[in-house]
C-alpha cells in the first residue's frame with residue numbers, strides 16, 4: 001500500500017481543509033500526518049477517525065522561523081514513512097513549503113490542484129481559470145497543494161476515537177534546520193468577523209464597484225448562507241473593504257461550492273480567483289457583463305433590490 005503524507009499546520013482541531021486532505025490521502029492508500037508540534041489527545045483522536053496511521057512531529061517546536069522547520073520535518077517524515085505523495089493546503093505559506101520540499105525530495109510539485117486521482121493525475125484550473133488541465137509528475141515522489149472545497153467530505157465526520165481503534169503512532173524527528181530563514185518578529189490578529197475564512201469558505205458572497213461601497217446587503221446574504229465576504233480589486237482599491245478580501249489574480253484564489261458575484265463585471269483577473277467555484281451566481285445590472293458568460297445562474301438587476309429579496313426568501317424558507 002502506498003503512503004501519503006499530509007502536512008498540516010494545526011496542533012488543535014482539524015479544519016475542513018485539513019479533513020479534505022486527509023480524505024484524499026486515504027483514497028490513495030495509507031495516510032500519515034506531519035504536525036508542527038506534538039498534538040493533544042483530541043487531535044490524535046480526530047486523526048485516528050480519519051484513518052491516519054502515523055503522525056510525525058519535530059523534537060523542538062517551530063519557534064519564530066518561517067517555512068524551513070516545516071520543510072525539514074516534512075522531508076524527514078516523507079523519507080521515514082516512504083511517502084509516494086505529499087499533500088499540503090493551497091495557502092501561500094504551504095506553497096512555499098511545497099516548493100522547497102520538492103527540491104529536498106527531488107519531487108515534482110503541482111500547485112493549485114482541484115483533484116487528484118488514484119493514478120496521481122492532478123486536475124488544475126489554469127490560465128486565469130480559462131482551461132482545465134490534467135497533469136502528472138514523472139518523479140517517484142509527488143508534492144501537491146490542493147485547493148479547499150475540492151474534496152467531498154463524508155456526511156459523518158469523525159471527531160473522536162472510533163470504538164476499537166488505536167491512536168496513530170507518533171514519531172518524533174530530530175530535524176536539523178540550518179537553512180537561513182525569515183523570522184517572525186510580530187503578529188497581528190485579524191479582527192474576528194464570525195464568518196468563515198475566505199480561502200476555506202463553502203459559500204463566498206463577493207462585491208465589486210457595483211456595490212457603490214455598501215457591503216451591507218452582501219453581508220446579510222453571507223450570514224444567511226454561512227458564507228465569507230470577498231471583493232473585486234476595484235472595491236478594494238476604492239477602500240471599501242480590506243485587501244484580505246480581494247479575490248483574483250492578485251488576491252485570494254477561492255474554490256467554494258457557491259460564489260455569489262455582486263456588481264462585479266467579471267474581468268479575467270477576477271475570474272482567475274473564482275472560476276473553479278462549483279456554482280457561480282452573478283447579480284449584475286448589465287446583461288452584457290462578462291461574468292454572465294461563466295455564471296451558472298445570472299440575475300440581471302440592481303443588487304440593492306435583488307439581494308434583500310434573496311435574503312428575505314431564504315429566511316422564509318428557513319422559517
Ligand SMILES: Cc1cc2nc3c(=O)[nH]c(=O)nc-3n(C[C@H](O)[C@H](O)[C@H](O)COP(=O)(O)OP(=O)(O)OC[C@H]3O[C@@H](n4cnc5c(N)ncnc54)[C@H](O)[C@@H]3O)c2cc1C
Pocket residue numbers: 207208209210211231232233234235246247248249250251252262263264265266267268269270273283284285286289301302303304
Ligand atoms: C495586473 C492586474 C491584476 C489584477 N488583479 C485583480 C484581482 O486580483 N481581482 C480583481 O477583481 N481584479 C483584478 N484586477 C482588476 C480587473 O482588471 C478589473 O478592473 C476589476 O476586477 C474590476 O472590478 P469590478 O468588476 O468590481 O468593477 P467594474 O469592472 O467597474 O464592474 C462593476 C460592475 O458592476 C455592475 N453594477 C453597477 N451597479 C450595479 C448595481 N447596482 N447592481 C448590480 N450590478 C451593478 C456593472 O454593470 C459592472 O459590470 C487586476 C488588474 C490588473 C491589470
